[in-house]
Amino acid sequence: MIDDVARQRAERAARDAAKWTPNCSSCLHPMTAVELDCHPVWRCEGCGTEVDPGQRE
Numbered sequence: 001m002i003d004d005v006a007r008q009r010a011e012r013a014a015r016d017a018a019k020w021t022p023n024c025s026s027c028l029h030p031m032t033a034v035e036l037d038c039h040p041v042w043r044c045e046g047c048g049t050e051v052d053p054g055q056r057e
């Protein structure tokens with residue numbers, strides 16, 4: 001069934017996104033990937049915290 005394949009792929013994509021998107025260590029809000037001075041960082045839309053991807057805890 002094509003629908004099953006599509007759903008499994010969507011579920012896997014959602015799982016990967018959840019795995020690779022860190023939560024803010026302060027407010028646990030899911031962080032958003034943004035570029036700061038041509039440098040990719042994670043930014044919390046909740047409290048504004050910015051985290052270098054190489055400094056994930």
Ligand SMILES: [Zn+2]
Nearest residue numbers: 024027044047
């Ligand atoms: Zn936050």
